[in-house]
Amino acid sequence: MKVIVCKDYAEMSAKAADIVAAQVTLKPNCVLGLATGSTPEGMYACLVKKYEAGELDFSAVRSVNLDEYYPITPDNDQSYRYFMNYHLFDHVNIDKANTNVPDGQAKDGAAEGARYEALIASLGGIDLQILGIGQNGHIGFNEPGEKLYPYTHLTDLTPSTIKANSRFFASEDDVPKQALSMGMGSILNARKIVIMASGAAKHDAIVKMLSGVMTTQTPATFLACHADVTLICDEAAYNG
Ligand code: PGA
Numbered sequence: 001m002k003v004i005v006c007k008d009y010a011e012m013s014a015k016a017a018d019i020v021a022a023q024v025t026l027k028p029n030c031v032l033g034l035a036t037g038s039t040p041e042g043m044y045a046c047l048v049k050k051y052e053a054g055e056l057d058f059s060a061v062r063s064v065n066l067d068e069y070y071p072i073t074p075d076n077d078q079s080y081r082y083f084m085n086y087h088l089f090d091h092v093n094i095d096k097a098n099t100n101v102p103d104g105q106a107k108d109g110a111a112e113g114a115r116y117e118a119l120i121a122s123l124g125g126i127d128l129q130i131l132g133i134g135q136n137g138h139i140g141f142n143e144p145g146e147k148l149y150p151y152t153h154l155t156d157l158t159p160s161t162i163k164a165n166s167r168f169f170a171s172e173d174d175v176p177k178q179a180l181s182m183g184m185g186s187i188l189n190a191r192k193i194v195i196m197a198s199g200a201a202k203h204d205a206i207v208k209m210l211s212g213v214m215t216t217q218t219p220a221t222f223l224a225c226h227a228d229v230t231l232i233c234d235e236a237a238y239n240g
Helices: 009-026 041-052 080-087 109-122 159-168 184-188 200-209 219-225 235-239
Strands: 002-006 031-034 062-065 067-070 128-131 153-156 178-181 192-197 229-234
Touching (some): 002 009, 002 235, 009 031, 009 041, 009 128, 009 192, 009 229, 041 080, 062 080, 062 109, 067 080, 109 153, 109 178, 184 219, 192 200, 192 219, 200 219, 200 229, 200 235, 229 235
Parallel strands (some): 002 229, 031 062, 031 128, 128 192
Antiparallel strands (some): 067 178, 153 178
16 A cells, blocks of 8 residues: 555545545546545535636546435435535536546435446446545445445444534434445455555554454445555644
């Protein structure tokens, strides 16, 4: 894994945005795998700035997001569809018909997982996947446990993730208890992966990820199998 340590969140965000911009420039109709959460917000802001400066054209870009709460409606301001519109899609010339987020209103989670996998395949796979990392080492909502799943699936959130994400909701009880998430295979099949981490709270997860030992208890450790992964983190995440 290539590691880029930045001095702070702003530098991390700018570096990650540079990689996304290079991807879009090299392949204007690329498939971007996108992530939500606090970590990539600054990267999206940098991409919007580049677009506004006339440096980027998203008109042919396709996107697939990693995950979505379940159940949730797209107009809920905590849904990941809402997040993506708010932070990126509403501010650049991407065709929203080419943007995809798992359907938090699907009647059948398993069927939605199968539909989403077929969709990724029909797009020709993911060129560049952006990831955050949970304090518990999750990627997407592939949570630590005895088992990991290869493809997009409905999953229970762990108490640690519910607690971490409760900061965005009125109370911990309001956090959805389940999510639809790409699986480990959906992620590892991406041609290139960038994983971002900011802040000391992510330090333990980063240390485990870089340890070279793979365990389902730290799903991010499986990135060690992939030939083209770049960790972009700040000093606080790297040094603790
Ligand atoms: P965060 O979440 O960016 O909000 O810290 C990352 C994650 O849980 O993957």
